[in-house]
Amino acid sequence: MAETTEYDLIVIGGGPAGYAGAIRAGQLGKKVACIEMERAGGTCLNWGCIPTKALLKSADLYQKIKKSESFGISVKDVSFDFAKVMERSRGVATQMAKGVEFLFKKNKVDYIVGKAQVSAPGMVSVTEGEHKGKFFKTKNILIATGCKMRRIPGLEYDGVRVMTSREALANTKLPKSVIIVGAGAIGVEFAYFYNAFGTKVTLVEMLPQIVPVEDEEIAKTLHRSFEKQGIVIHTDTKCENFRVGADGVKVDLVKGDQKTEVEAELLLSAIGVVANVDGLLAGNVKPELEKNYLKVGDDYQTSIKGIYAAGDIIGPPWLAHVATFEAVSCVNGIFGHGKPKRVQKFPGCTYCQPQISSTGLTEKAAKEKKLDYKVGKFPFTASGKAVASADSEGFVKVITDAKTGEIYGAHIIGSEATELIAEYGLAIELEATVEEIHQTIHAHPTLSEAVMEAAAASLGEAIHI
Amino acid sequence: MAETTEYDLIVIGGGPAGYAGAIRAGQLGKKVACIEMERAGGTCLNWGCIPTKALLKSADLYQKIKKSESFGISVKDVSFDFAKVMERSRGVATQMAKGVEFLFKKNKVDYIVGKAQVSAPGMVSVTEGEHKGKFFKTKNILIATGCKMRRIPGLEYDGVRVMTSREALANTKLPKSVIIVGAGAIGVEFAYFYNAFGTKVTLVEMLPQIVPVEDEEIAKTLHRSFEKQGIVIHTDTKCENFRVGADGVKVDLVKGDQKTEVEAELLLSAIGVVANVDGLLAGNVKPELEKNYLKVGDDYQTSIKGIYAAGDIIGPPWLAHVATFEAVSCVNGIFGHGKPKRVQKFPGCTYCQPQISSTGLTEKAAKEKKLDYKVGKFPFTASGKAVASADSEGFVKVITDAKTGEIYGAHIIGSEATELIAEYGLAIELEATVEEIHQTIHAHPTLSEAVMEAAAASLGEAIHI
CATH class of the missing domain: 3.50.50.60 (FAD/NAD(P)-binding domain)
Structure with a gap:
């Protein structure tokens, strides 16, 4: 009752x-x-x-x-x-x-x-x-x-050879090799994590780029960085014919009309929810x-x-x-405390190294919407703080309305990218322009100067590039 | 000619x-x-x-x-x-x-x-x-x-026993002990640096608090943290009677009517410019x-x-x-490209650990100006990112107009404080309110959420404290 x-x-x-x-x-x-x-x-x-x-x-x-x-x-x-x-x-x-x-x-x-x-x-x-x-x-x-976590139909998630991130988070044994199916945020974070500890990582993504929701340039930069770190990446690739054995998992990777077999101790699926x-x-x-x-x-x-x-x-x-x-x-x-608001603008973060973060439109989306846009870019190699910290991989990219300077989107790859995106988040929320970011004094030496310099770059006024 | x-x-x-x-x-x-x-x-x-x-x-x-x-x-x-x-x-x-x-x-x-x-x-x-x-x-x-660098009158800066930061930056020999005169940004950065590598550090400040330009609460928190790290601090203390010998420097520390002699291998003066x-x-x-x-x-x-x-x-x-x-x-x-603007608002950063940063008025300044202000505070112990990173020392403090929510000042002590201040910098430049920061979605889990939660706290709406 x-x-x-x-x-x-x-x-x-x-x-x-x-x-x-x-x-x-x-x-x-x-x-x-x-x-x-x-x-x-x-x-x-x-x-x-x-x-x-x-x-x-x-x-x-x-x-x-x-x-x-x-x-x-x-x-x-x-x-x-x-x-x-x-x-x-x-x-x-x-x-x-x-x-x-x-x-x-x-x-x-x-x-x-x-x-x-x-x-x-x-x-x-x-x-x-x-x-x-x-x-x-x-x-x-x-x-x-x-x-x-979404599971691959027909595949038994035994928590030993086949896992989602959920089981992987409780798995105290480091696999010698892993196949990660899906290169969204969860997939790439685990790819970075396992690879950092010496696991042989194969990362497979069905779509043309890893981190598919991110800006193409960001995804390409992360792709190159991951390959340099030793991660093997297959994009535009489907996984078929999963064979789970006592010692490992075999999978066919299908790209166009090519088929390759890969084998690993563990299969981690990260194909959404x-x-x-x-x-x-x-x-x-x-x-x-x-x-x-x-x-x-x-x-x-x-x-x-x-x-x-x-x-x-x-x-x-x-x-x-x-x-x-x-x-x-x-x-x-x-409870009558203000009018509810549906969410339009939000940041997204991925915490591998280099980190990536974004808010608003990608350049591709701006192109598809036929917007009259400008791009401002600033590489961390030109940032004193990044060089002093020996963390100068990556860049800040901002996409703006070519006429008004309003910010359509911002994309960051590099050290502390996940913290730096907050300023662009506020800027977009307040409908601020790149000129306003440029006119805001940013502390030297910080990585946040790159946020300002990318804004300045979109106006042709960046000092350090 | x-x-x-x-x-x-x-x-x-x-x-x-x-x-x-x-x-x-x-x-x-x-x-x-x-x-x-x-x-x-x-x-x-x-x-x-x-x-x-x-x-x-x-x-x-x-x-x-x-x-x-x-x-x-x-x-x-x-x-x-x-x-x-x-x-x-x-x-x-x-x-x-x-x-x-x-x-x-x-x-x-x-x-x-x-x-x-x-x-x-x-x-x-x-x-x-x-x-x-x-x-x-x-x-x-x-x-x-x-x-x-300003020099102490009558003291010979020999670059061996007595230095400013300039000579210290070229000094390849780690001193066993150092007396640092002046606890502004340069003094505390060197105090942290030498102490981190095992030097016995005595930090002396004439004014009542270290980092004198910063908010009192921030200075107190840094003071406690430095003492915990092993740095000996003397505030409200003057240095007198410098005696430079072959092996070290002796100085009298004078606090009120008390006088104590301290000795160290090196004296670093950081008393302004x-x-x-x-x-x-x-x-x-x-x-x-x-x-x-x-x-x-x-x-x-x-x-x-x-x-x-x-x-x-x-x-x-x-x-x-x-x-x-x-x-x-x-x-x-x-050259006729816009009207020049004198600087009113700017951030300040100190890169010891914990880092500190600030922009705008301290609470003391708000009090002295008899402003009707509110304080919002959020500790990093309540931040998931900070706890996951085992970096949960410190807090974010924001001082706002009690009526309008406009931001008078912001003060941060903790991991990446020097990056986090950028968002408040933009907010102050744009005359944004704490409500606007609160209504901006911040990525989870990031330290930048603490910037938002401090804003929310000033409105009594922080979720995580």
């Missing part, structure tokens, strides 16, 4: 959308619960963004140590304990998950561990876990169950879907009144920061 | 003001020369910002390697070759100086090595170096001779001065028509990026 207390909001899912939405409702003084079937923080915090960043930090450090001689530093017998690298990553995830639980308490969010189902508008039940069988009344429901909808909705609750994602309006409401959705469950771009923004915006809207 | 060609502009000094001004004039198609008495790039590039960043990179790496065990990485026998650390730094300076010479060529700037003197309005002579005795006619003169005016002006050329700096108007013109000045030579804040901006703005003005 239903619990007698009625919630103002029940959030289903405790990831970046769910926990942020629940906390925001708590901040607004609402009676709110968050039901999460695994651990607070969701995929991002437990099996995605956060633990991978911990792994990549170890990889970066290992690479830097190997180059320490040029900095006047000597080390002997550099080695690593891969299990400890993985263990630290799990520890970071645990620490952050506890942080979210603390925030739930602080903001008076009832945190319920269990699998939730929308029984009806205004009613949520728990179908698995210790609270199984409980029903909760609520004025509003926010579905934020996110996505899970699918919506977490299994068991989410009782049979009579049928919100409108779009390609299996929940369809929402400008206020994040589904086709059923009082049932909202935000984050990966409403479809692309499947980014944690977009999910958080959507959920907070949705909750603000539900 | 005067060379027959007349220049549109002669720039005296090849530092961040001088070389940028000269290059800008070249870009505008003007006939321009830059006369520099040492090496292109000036103090910043040869004896300041750039070589110190190279040193600090080695120090950071050495510190990180010592902590690598926690990242799952083992190293044995970590050691360093201090001479090689210094040598790399000199190499970086040389590389960047050559870069400036390349830019001179590319932009058709005549680069003349020698000491220049303003003989008269429209006439510059070379008084030292291979071009000694030559006179050059020019329509405009831009003086950008910068500053040199003085204007480079010696021999700069012929006897009959007397532009108005202000505390020994050249006084300029809004167009950077001195009291003598056709003689302009920019950079450190016109007084504080003695920052390379401000100098560059001023010189470019001045040159644009001279």
Whole structure:
């Protein structure tokens, strides 16, 4: 039977959308619960963004140590304990998950561990876990169950020879060789990570470029850098005929009419995500879907009144920061705190080395839209800070309206690219021009000067190139 | 006798003001020369910002390697070759100086090595170096001779026991102990650097806090961090009675009515700068001065028509990026390319670890101005990226107009603080509000989220604290 207390909001899912939405409702003084079937923080915090960043930090450090001689530093017998690298990553995830639980308490969010189902508008039940069988009344429901890794049909994910990133994040044994299927952000991050620790990496992408959503020039630069690092890359290539044996996996790589067999100890598939909808909705609750994602309006409401959705469950771009923004915006809207806003502009980051980041249009998109655009580019080889840090690979590229200087898109590859994109993010949000960025004094010596110089370059006024 | 060609502009000094001004004039198609008495790039590039960043990179790496065990990485026998650390730094300076010479060529700037003197309005002579005795006619003169290190009166700077940062940057012998007089940016960077390599460091500051221009809370946090790192700090303390011996230097530290003697192998003085005016002006050329700096108007013109000045030579804040901006703005003005603008808003950075950066008003200044202000703060312990990188010391602090949310100042201490300040710089330049920063989606997981969360915190809407 239903619990007698009625919630103002029940959030289903405790990831970046769910926990942020629940906390925001708590901040607004609402009676709110968050039901999460695994651990607070969701995929991002437990099996995605956060633990991978911990792994990549170890990889970066290992690479830097190997180059320490040029900095006047000597080390002997550099080695690593891969299990400890993985263990630290799990520890970071645990620490952050506890942080979210603390925030739930602080903001008076009832945190319920269990699998939730929308029984009806205004009613949520728990179908698995210790609270199984409980029903909760609520004025509003926010579905934020996110996505899970998409799997290659017909292939058994045994967690030993075949994995998604999820299993790889718990795998304490470094493979001697790996085939990574899919060269999106997750694929390239794992390619960099494994390669940094000495694994023979084959990276396969069906589309013509790695990091397919990124600017072509950025993708080409990363491609060259990865090859220099020792990663074998196959673009325009499909994987067929997976054969999983006791010691490894064999796959046929098909490019045009060429077929090559590759073999590795491990196959990691990183071919995107699918919506977490299994068991989410009782049979009579049928919100409108779009390609299996929940369809929402400008206020994040589904086709059923009082049932909202935000984050990966409403479809692309499947980014944690977009999910958080959507959920907070949705909750603000539900409780009359400002008008909800659908997301148009957002940055994307990939944390391999060199890092890449972007926001807005690629040059190709600007061309396809037949925009009258200009490009400003500044290489990190011309940045004093980058040279002093011996980190001068890459460049900043900005695409602007040829007439007004408004920024259509910005693309960065290089050290700290993922931090540098924030300034362009704000600039685009504020509809600032490259002239305004150029007229803003940037601290010397910083990499952020390259953000300014790329803007200046689009005006023909960069000093250092 | 005067060379027959007349220049549109002669720039005296090849530092961040001088070389940028000269290059800008070249870009505008003007006939321009830059006369520099040492090496292109000036103090910043040869004896300041750039070589110190190279040193600090080695120090950071050495510190990180010592902590690598926690990242799952083992190293044995970590050691360093201090001479090689210094040598790399000199190499970086040389590389960047050559870069400036390349830019001179590319932009058709005549680069003349020698000491220049303003003989008269429209006439510059070379008084030292291979071009000694030559006179050059020019329509405009831009003086950008910068500053040199201030010295403690009566103390002999022998480059062995007593140094400024200039000599320290060429000193290939790591001192066992050092007394650093002055805890501004240069003093604290050297304190961090020497301490990182095992030198016993005593840092002495006359004023009540280290990094005196920074926000009190930031200074306190850095003070605690430095003490934890093993640096001995004396604030509110004067140095008296310097005794330089063959093996070291003894100094009396005077705090109130207490006097303590300290001794070290090396004394590094970092007590500010003085204007480079010696021999700069012929006897009959007397532009108005202000505390020994050249006084300029809004167009950077001195009291003598056709003689302009920019950079450190016109007084504080003695920052390379401000100098560059001023010189470019001045040159644009001279040649009718936009209205020159005097600098009001600029960032400041200090590259010790934790790094610090700031722009705009400190909280104390906001209080003194009796502004109705709010503070938003976000600690890096609550940042997923910082925790994943094991770099969670410090915080972001933003000071805003309590009513409008306009940003009065921003202050950051922590990893990559010097890069993160750029976004606040743009925000202040564009008179953006904290609400606008809060509404801008920042990539997850990045440290730049802390910039957004501090903004949100000032509105009571931060999710992660």
